[in-house]
Amino acid sequence: MNHFITYYQSPVGLLRISGTDQYVSEVHFMKEEEAATAPPPTPDLPPMAIQATEQLIQYFHGDRRVFELPLFQTGTDFQEKVWNELMNIPFGKTISYLELSRRLGDPKSIRAAGTANGKNNIAIIVPCHRVIGAKGELVGYGGGLARKKWLLTHENKVAHGVQTLF
Structure with a gap:
């Protein structure tokens, strides 16, 4: 290989x-x-x-919302479960870390889910940037919060169109 x-x-x-x-x-x-x-x-x-x-x-460029690539990263069974769940967050949408842990079947696993999210090695394609704080705040992103904000703003603009007042 x-x-x-x-x-x-x-x-x-x-x-x-x-x-x-x-x-x-x-x-x-x-x-x-x-x-x-x-x-x-x-x-x-x-x-x-x-x-x-x-x-x-x-x-x-705003021309792709879903990646069509074979992916591989090694992790624990739990980490792989988290990464697979990240792939279910639609383009232009966000969920909280609490919602992520609920989707994994255990709301008490919120810290573990956050840690596994942070271990994702395939940024953007495995959309860990779509997970935000419970109150809608930007928290925790290995690429930095400025990049997380840019990615979420970009996806929102592409998904919902650029909205202007004039």
Whole structure:
């Protein structure tokens, strides 16, 4: 199995996309210090890398709401359950961490659900950014709250149209 690393300069910063010729295993927001020492992109990228990048470009242009890529990330059974549940949050919608834990069958697992959400390695595609605080506040996002706000605003605009007063 051939592994790849590629990069995409998105509207919310540089993304590292990695995986194999069979699946995507990572979409990571790069910090400036990481970008300075990052390995070069894989030469002769496999179709999976190109497809992932193209779908992210479509997402950022407002032309894609659902990703159609095989994904793989390792975690505990509970983490995998959380990540699968994240995939059920519709584009342009949000749920609270409490609602996430309820959907998992145990409202008391709210902290564990939040921790598992934070362990997601496939940002944007596995939409962990769609989980917010119980009172609608932006809380906890590995890519930073500014990026979370941008992604949610972007999805809201695409899903509901840009609303202006004039």
